[in-house]
Amino acid sequence: MDSIFFSRMCGKLLGDGSIVQQKGRKPRFQFIHRIEDEPWTAYCHEKLRNHIPLAHPFLRTTIDSRMVKGYTESIMVQSKTSPIITELREIWYPNESKQLPIPFITTHLTEEALAWWYQDDGHLKIHNGIMKKIVLSTDSFTMAENLWLIQLLRNKFDLQFSLDGQNRLLLYDQAQIIRFLNIVAPYLQPCMERKAHLLPPLKPIANRTTVYLPKRFELHHPTREINEQLTTLSSFNDYKCSLAIKDSDILQILLQRKNRQPTKPYQVSINYEYRDSLAEIRQHTGLTISELITYCFEQNCVERR
Secondary structure (H helix, E strand, C coil), X not given: CCHHHHHHHHHHHHCCEEEECCCCCCCEEEEEEEHXXXXXXXXXXXXXXXXXXXCCCEEEEEECCCCCCCEEEEEEEEECCCHHHHHHHHHHCCCCCCCCCHHHHHHHCCHHHHHHHHHXXXXXXXXXXXEEEEEECCCCCXXXXXXXXXXXXXXXXXXXXXXXXXXXXXXXXXXHHHHHHHHHHHHXXXXXXXXXXXXXXXXXXXXXXXXXXXXXXXXXXXXXXXXXXXXXXXXXXXXXXXXXXXXHHHHHHHHHXXXXXXEEEEEEECCHHHHHHHHHHHHHHCCCHHHHHHHHHHHHHHHHC
8 A cells, every 4th residue: 555645644543534433334434624624625535535435525514502503514524444444443443442553653654644634633823923833633632642742743853842731732932833834835735824834024133132152152252253154144145045044954953952052142233234134034944043143153163174
């Protein structure tokens, strides 16, 4: 069976998918989405139907007295029976209840699987044009299962999720949010635009600002020395057309946050020609000005070796 299919099923079963089985019958795979996400339902149906026997999506009406209309509408897809669905049922429901299968998820949680999971059960909270957090609704899993998922996401993608009081996975850090959204971006469908990367407003950098650099950099003339290091920004030009800092370098900067080095503050004047570039790179990456200047120092140290 195609590994891409298993990755998509991994994302779906972490999200809104389930494998149901009535007594005396073989299991069937199904997923349900709100009617506004009908294009996402159709897309999932199209990508899975060549591997498992799926019926066409259909409108499902559920009585709900809380609603003004007295009911809710959703789109449902259900499969016929098949050996692969029976096999997946045994993997995901070993004791007739859903449990996260560690070997299966470890193998099949790819970038596309993460994107499917996010489009099913993820939420991007935006306030005043700023991306505040990503939520993966994992409250149906046990706390132990969620802690394992957090570790897996860290190991596979270097994403630093945490667990909130509602047993959901959260990502707060701006640079981490951007990293997550860049990972899933190739697989996001147009109907999920509300969950896509939103550039925050460009925040200008003041002429006089405070930067925090590792103490291992001994600066005697901070303004002059920092501006000299910022000549590295010439390689960052036209950031919007090509990634000015390689993803591997951004990741390295993020990883360094876990082992914070002692820093020293410097009040400096940043030259005008560098302020716009720094502001744009900060806008696109979520990295701080201090981290970007530290990056310049480190890059120049490497070049001089």
